[in-house]
Amino acid sequence: MMTEEVRLFFEMIRDFLSIFLPKQRGASKNTVKSYREALNLLLDFLCEKMKKPLTGPSFADTSKDNVLEYLDWLEAKRNNSVSSRNQRLFAIKSFFKYVAERDRTVMSLYIDISTIPKKKEVGEQHEIEFFSEASLKILLEQPDCKKKNGIRNLMFMILLYDTGARVQEILDIRLEDLHIDEHTPYVTVTGKGSKTRIVPLMMKTCEHLEKYIRRFHSETNPKNFLFYTERKGKREQMSVDNVEKFISKYAAKAHAIFPESPEHIYPHMWRHSRAMHLYRNGMPLELVAEWLGHSRTETTRRFYANTDGTMKKEAIEKATSQINPLRSNELELDWKSDEELLRKLYCLG
Numbered sequence: 001m002m003t004e005e006v007r008l009f010f011e012m013i014r015d016f017l018s019i020f021l022p023k024q025r026g027a028s029k030n031t032v033k034s035y036r037e038a039l040n041l042l043l044d045f046l047c048e049k050m051k052k053p054l055t056g057p058s059f060a061d062t063s064k065d066n067v068l069e070y071l072d073w074l075e076a077k078r079n080n081s082v083s084s085r086n087q088r089l090f091a092i093k094s095f096f097k098y099v100a101e102r103d104r105t106v107m108s109l110y111i112d113i114s115t116i117p118k119k120k121e122v123g124e125q126h127e128i129e130f131f132s133e134a135s136l137k138i139l140l141e142q143p144d145c146k147k148k149n150g151i152r153n154l155m156f157m158i159l160l161y162d163t164g165a166r167v168q169e170i171l172d173i174r175l176e177d178l179h180i181d182e183h184t185p186y187v188t189v190t191g192k193g194s195k196t197r198i199v200p201l202m203m204k205t206c207e208h209l210e211k212y213i214r215r216f217h218s219e220t221n222p223k224n225f226l227f228y229t230e231r232k233g234k235r236e237q238m239s240v241d242n243v244e245k246f247i248s249k250y251a252a253k254a255h256a257i258f259p260e261s262p263e264h265i266y267p268h269m270w271r272h273s274r275a276m277h278l279y280r281n282g283m284p285l286e287l288v289a290e291w292l293g294h295s296r297t298e299t300t301r302r303f304y305a306n307t308d309g310t311m312k313k314e315a316i317e318k319a320t321s322q323i324n325p326l327r328s329n330e331l332e333l334d335w336k337s338d339e340e341l342l343r344k345l346y347c348l349g
Helices: 004-024 029-050 064-076 082-100 104-114 133-140 148-163 167-171 203-216 240-257 267-280 285-292 297-305 309-319 339-345
Strands: 186-190 196-200 228-231 234-237
Touching (some): 029 240, 064 104, 133 148, 133 240, 148 167, 148 186, 167 240, 240 267, 267 285
Antiparallel strands (some): 186 196, 228 234
């Protein structure tokens, strides 16, 4: 039987998700969905840790230490990226702030949780993680296409890479958003702030999509989600958590075959990788920015132009003529006889 403390806990969650976020704060559906996932995962963690049923956890179980353990659990057991971890933390802080403003007995708990810092992301150092085109080939070979889910997962990864879209943007695609019969095929994606953008599709991707739709959408209701899961005969929109799981599994398998492929890959890395491959192969930065849906080119420049040292090195090599002294074999330094110079170069002099 549910105790009064547990009842209060769940009532606060319900009011936060169904009233406060959508009606008072005007949050988008995707934001509400993200917060819901964060709180659901917190409940899953508490139930697992404390060996309680879903009706067991209450505010008494959501200590700062438990929330910290939950965040580590997201990375270690759920293979969430640092970005996802920080998003979950922000959602939990927002929830406890909401509760504390309505029930002062929870204020001390909110104050404790609000002191948890977000984890530093690679992006904050103006660096991005991406995999090579060689790694991409190995990754796309990992789904078992003898199984229905394997075909679906492969199609998801192909579209994720070709569009460079965010994972939620792909999950939100409905059949009516696809325009693969056009002279210039494209898909309409809805990004942050409900902004839509048109993303061109490669012809090969369209061929894959046609085969996928024939198999997975016999009833072509234009409002149906392109990607879905089936439970007890009922179709539901596929979740971010589902995508993170199969991408993490394929990444580990690809790494075992091709060690240069990153062992840990998260969905957003596909976006980074596609953008970096386009940039390296000659697409102007302004077009990369527009393609990514960045409102400011500076955002793209900060992450891509400042990151790709390989591209800069190749450009410098190409722009340095053969008669330049830096290319000359006649220019040699006798390091052994000039220890003072060597020390200065290594800040020892």
